[in-house]
Amino acid sequence: MLAAVAIGTLVAVARTAQGPAVEQATIQNPGYRLRSIWFRGLAVVAVIGFLLSLPAFPYYTRSQLASSQHYPVTALQFAFAMPAVLPIDTPIVLDVTATDVNHGVGIYDPDGRIVAQVQAMPGYTNSLSLMLKKPGQYVVLCLEYCGIAHHLMRAGFEVR
Amino acid sequence: MSNTTAQFVRTAYRDSASDQTAKRIMWLYIGSGLTLVGVMVVVGLGMRMAQGGMHTFQPGLFYSLMTLHGSAMMVGMALCGMGLLWYLFTQEGPLNPTTAIVACALILVGAVLVAISALVGGFGAAWTFLYPLPFVGTYWPSWATGVFLAGIACVVLGWTIWCLQMLGGVLTRYGGLRGAFAWDLVWSPKKFAATGQKPPPPQAFAVLVSAVDGLLAGSAGMLVGVALFARWLNPALPLDPLWVKNLTYIFGHTLANLTIYMPLAAVYVALPRYTHHRHWHTSAVLAVAWWATLAFVAIAYFHHLYMDFAQPRAVQYIGEAASYLAAFPPAVVTVFGGALLVYRSGFRWTLGSMFLYVGMIGWVVGGIGALLDVTVAFNIYFHNTLWVVAHFHTYLLEGALLFVLGWVFYCLEERSGATSSRAVRTLVSLGVFGGGAWLLLGWYLAGAQGVPRRYALQPAPGMEIGWWASLGGIILVVGLIMCGIEAIRLARRPAHREVSAA
Numbered sequence: 001m002l003a004a005v006a007i008g009t010l011v012a013v014a015r016t017a018q019g020p021a022v023e024q025a026t027i028q029n030p031g032y033r034l035r036s037i038w039f040r041g042l043a044v045v046a047v048i049g050f051l052l053s054l055p056a057f058p059y060y061t062r063s064q065l066a067s068s069q070h071y072p073v074t075a076l077q078f079a080f081a082m083p084a085v086l087p088i089d090t091p092i093v094l095d096v097t098a099t100d101v102n103h104g105v106g107i108y109d110p111d112g113r114i115v116a117q118v119q120a121m122p123g124y125t126n127s128l129s130l131m132l133k134k135p136g137q138y139v140v141l142c143l144e145y146c147g148i149a150h151h152l153m154r155a156g157f158e159v160r
Numbered sequence: 161m162s163n164t165t166a167q168f169v170r171t172a173y174r175d176s177a178s179d180q181t182a183k184r185i186m187w188l189y190i191g192s193g194l195t196l197v198g199v200m201v202v203v204g205l206g207m208r209m210a211q212g213g214m215h216t217f218q219p220g221l222f223y224s225l226m227t228l229h230g231s232a233m234m235v236g237m238a239l240c241g242m243g244l245l246w247y248l249f250t251q252e253g254p255l256n257p258t259t260a261i262v263a264c265a266l267i268l269v270g271a272v273l274v275a276i277s278a279l280v281g282g283f284g285a286a287w288t289f290l291y292p293l294p295f296v297g298t299y300w301p302s303w304a305t306g307v308f309l310a311g312i313a314c315v316v317l318g319w320t321i322w323c324l325q326m327l328g329g330v331l332t333r334y335g336g337l338r339g340a341f342a343w344d345l346v347w348s349p350k351k352f353a354a355t356g357q358k359p360p361p362p363q364a365f366a367v368l369v370s371a372v373d374g375l376l377a378g379s380a381g382m383l384v385g386v387a388l389f390a391r392w393l394n395p396a397l398p399l400d401p402l403w404v405k406n407l408t409y410i411f412g413h414t415l416a417n418l419t420i421y422m423p424l425a426a427v428y429v430a431l432p433r434y435t436h437h438r439h440w441h442t443s444a445v446l447a448v449a450w451w452a453t454l455a456f457v458a459i460a461y462f463h464h465l466y467m468d469f470a471q472p473r474a475v476q477y478i479g480e481a482a483s484y485l486a487a488f489p490p491a492v493v494t495v496f497g498g499a500l501l502v503y504r505s506g507f508r509w510t511l512g513s514m515f516l517y518v519g520m521i522g523w524v525v526g527g528i529g530a531l532l533d534v535t536v537a538f539n540i541y542f543h544n545t546l547w548v549v550a551h552f553h554t555y556l557l558e559g560a561l562l563f564v565l566g567w568v569f570y571c572l573e574e575r576s577g578a579t580s581s582r583a584v585r586t587l588v589s590l591g592v593f594g595g596g597a598w599l600l601l602g603w604y605l606a607g608a609q610g611v612p613r614r615y616a617l618q619p620a621p622g623m624e625i626g627w628w629a630s631l632g633g634i635i636l637v638v639g640l641i642m643c644g645i646e647a648i649r650l651a652r653r654p655a656h657r658e659v660s661a662a
Binding site for chain 2: 002003006007009010011013014016017018019020021022023024027028031035038039042043046049050053054056057058059060077100101102104106108112113114116117118119121122123124125126127128141142143144145146147148149150151
């Protein structure tokens, strides 16, 4: 929708260009006033957007880490070592690492929608805090290119 | 010195020997860059068709081609921008042609080495070559990794030489950093006006920012390259994967960003030429916008590591804030300024002007896609999906590439005094803009549904969408071929002397 508004505006401007020309001085000052309004409006939207996005940052807090059940996930070319069953409606933390190269852990719900992801990196543990609300069979796909069978690297777990 | 773009361009078509040399160097860069881009567009289409099930690539070949496509496309686009900026700057001050040729030659040697590594050696660690991937569980011989790293080193070396030459040129021409940044224009405008001095023209800021951020990116690239090369020679050498990842993305993300900002100079210079006596001059706002670009392009790369939770928390917040702020200069100054320039200007629509204007639209649309992706809350769903592929192809194919094509056609139209027919413009629009939009839509739709990127074979609905998107890609390639034919037609026409002497 935003793209459509941007394209529409720039196309509308382009259409005015084919008519009779007016002097640059005539449009310059009104244009600069409009730019000032545009800048302030955009700044307000950016600040609000930034603030609204903060609660949705996926990084764990100490209290989340302490109060959640932890499950290890290890990625390696070209498989995931992880639990076959995870609890529903329970705060959990996946402690994700890799043994060889970088991988990505992309979690897809039973409807095929991606619900969370995190990178798996050798030498580091990335703790992904999440709560799975839908029962059923989830799919895990590798979301970081990791070699010739990257597209075949998948796992599954059941949520119940 | 001229202070407006229009005045600048009036001196741009001299027939002096030095100007002829400068033009030859510009065409060397742009010609080789566009050749690389053209070949890589075809390679990319072949990969998209394979993802769509139209034909089959063995996974090893697919990933080697993917590595080549990503690396060579960046190099090709960078060469175009470098040639364009180099030429524009020679209209302001002298630059040594031999240095430029050496830089270009090094980059082309690097591109050949990367091609040998991928096509002969089968190297397939993607352009990101994320450590430890180039060394662990590989399906290619070790020498291919060495040749690839040597190729990247040549590219980085050539790029660094170019950056140093441009930075030296800008600092010499405009009186050091203070003059090049238009510091006095911003902070003491009345005093500055009283001196009778003129600020650098808008395109000089593109030169300055590309050179400074380019040196930062080049340094990171060289550092990571040396570290990986040492690891290649001594497999026992330990490297920190997170450190390497940060350096890789400082290098790659910044360079990719600069491939858009470099050809933007074409918009500053050429777009006013299609209006009725309008100019694009350097204002304090424009200067500050470029300062912001310099700062935010350099630190926005953090958004590539949002999903690395081991990364220090503070830089994740900085990454989102910097990525938002990086959008302000284009949205508020450059694209807004371009629209204001065109508004009721009696604009002449030619292939050149059309590419420049539509390039701004592509830049904005790709930027909106990027803004969603750099918002951490959305990045959880979009990271490493085809959404990412969608947004960067939007501002590379329908933004940066169009700026370059706009400049090419502007030069050809000015030289020949001729323009393309309405029928040709319509056909090219359908092919390049229509086919391109169709191709891009496929990536956006698939990305929104979580289809992963860098998959030789995609899970549903990736293949179905890929099949349909490939049709758009074919139309795009036909449009680009028509562009090439039209460019050759204009280039073969005799020079229009009146324009040359203007």
